[in-house]
Amino acid sequence: MKKDLLTIRDFDSKDIDRILKRSAALKLLRKQGRSYQPLKGKSLGMIFEKSSTRTRVSFEVGMYQLGGQALFLSSNDLQLGRGEPIADTARTLSRYLDGIMIRTFAQLTVEELARHSAIPVINGLTDLHHPCQALADLFTIQEKKKKLKGLRFAYVGDGNNMAHSLIEACARTGMHISLACPAGYEPDAGVLQGAGQDAARTGAEIALTNDPFQAVRDADIVYTDVWASMGQEAEQAERVRAFQGFQVDGKLMKAAKAKALVMHCLPAHRGEEIAADVIDGPQSVVFDQAENRLHTQKAIMEMLMAGKR
Numbered sequence: 001m002k003k004d005l006l007t008i009r010d011f012d013s014k015d016i017d018r019i020l021k022r023s024a025a026l027k028l029l030r031k032q033g034r035s036y037q038p039l040k041g042k043s044l045g046m047i048f049e050k051s052s053t054r055t056r057v058s059f060e061v062g063m064y065q066l067g068g069q070a071l072f073l074s075s076n077d078l079q080l081g082r083g084e085p086i087a088d089t090a091r092t093l094s095r096y097l098d099g100i101m102i103r104t105f106a107q108l109t110v111e112e113l114a115r116h117s118a119i120p121v122i123n124g125l126t127d128l129h130h131p132c133q134a135l136a137d138l139f140t141i142q143e144k145k146k147k148l149k150g151l152r153f154a155y156v157g158d159g160n161n162m163a164h165s166l167i168e169a170c171a172r173t174g175m176h177i178s179l180a181c182p183a184g185y186e187p188d189a190g191v192l193q194g195a196g197q198d199a200a201r202t203g204a205e206i207a208l209t210n211d212p213f214q215a216v217r218d219a220d221i222v223y224t225d226v227w228a229s230m231g232q233e234a235e236q237a238e239r240v241r242a243f244q245g246f247q248v249d250g251k252l253m254k255a256a257k258a259k260a261l262v263m264h265c266l267p268a269h270r271g272e273e274i275a276a277d278v279i280d281g282p283q284s285v286v287f288d289q290a291e292n293r294l295h296t297q298k299a300i301m302e303m304l305m306a307g308k309r
């Protein structure tokens with residue numbers, strides 16, 4: 001049976017463990033300049049309805065390094081953009097490809113695509129989730145802190161797609177997560193409920209506040225993301241007003257542990273959600289995060305498309 005990655009919760013703790021181990025192994029192989037091509041002769045279709053730098057390039061290069069090829073499919077060029085049903089697109093692409101990565105708006109679109117596809121579907125970001133980024137972030141944290149369980153993860157800012165996948169990732173791996181969001185910008189209730197069930201099993205605590213200092217207190221990791229996500233450009237000015245006091249700056253970082261990691265999925269807006277001296281400072285690991293997208297996604301494709309579980 002094919003397996004998809006639509007949200008973090010599609011991967012059980014054994015899957016996550018394997019992804020983290022394989023990410024490290026694939027990263028080492030790459031460093032040693034050794035070739036490993038389990039996807040020789042296979043093709044990944046990449047449907048993009050939103051912009052991307054990291055996701056596009058890391059999937060495309062990752063697929064090439066694993067011996068396969070990736071096709072960039074802009075929704076403007078696909079018949080999808082002219083109204084061909086998602087189900088027909090899924091059935092058609094399943095006859096040519098070995099996997100589909102999709103970046104789109106509605107999570108329901110990704111679910112529908114997966115339902116009608118005979119091949120694995122990978123969520124490359126929707127308005128609700130960004131599981132590939134969260135898996136790469138787990139790998140980055142484990143590399144730096146040598147563990148996940150029991151760490152204190154603080155998220156400051158918008159209760160958005162990134163927050164949702166991080167909540168799920170923390171809950172699944174036993175990291176405590178504390179989120180500070182302005183009133184009206186809290187995470188999705190359904191995501192919190194689902195993650196709550198995992199947290200009860202792993203011992204993770206999920207806390208929600210409107211006070212960034214409370215969320216960041218004693219944190220091992222301080223994470224933030226843009227205030228206006230792709231598709232919310234019209235709300236930019238209103239959001240800048242609502243998020244005053246939620247910038248990750250030097251003063252806020254003093255509330256965290258001295259060696260806390262500063263994380264951001266990028267792209268970043270310096271001077272808005274994060275101060276320039278913090279994102280460009282010694283605690284920041286944002287470009288390690290960006291690099292690790294490549295290694296983690298290779299591990300994801302190996303698992304889903306070469307059937308290695």
Ligand code: CP
Pocket residue numbers: 051052053054055056125133265266267
């Ligand atoms: N973090 C991330 O997904 O970046 P892109 O939007 O550049 O793909």
Ligand code: NVA
Pocket residue numbers: 125160161162225226228229230265266267
């Ligand atoms: N929350 C951001 C993440 C970008 C990788 C967005 O959706 O635009």
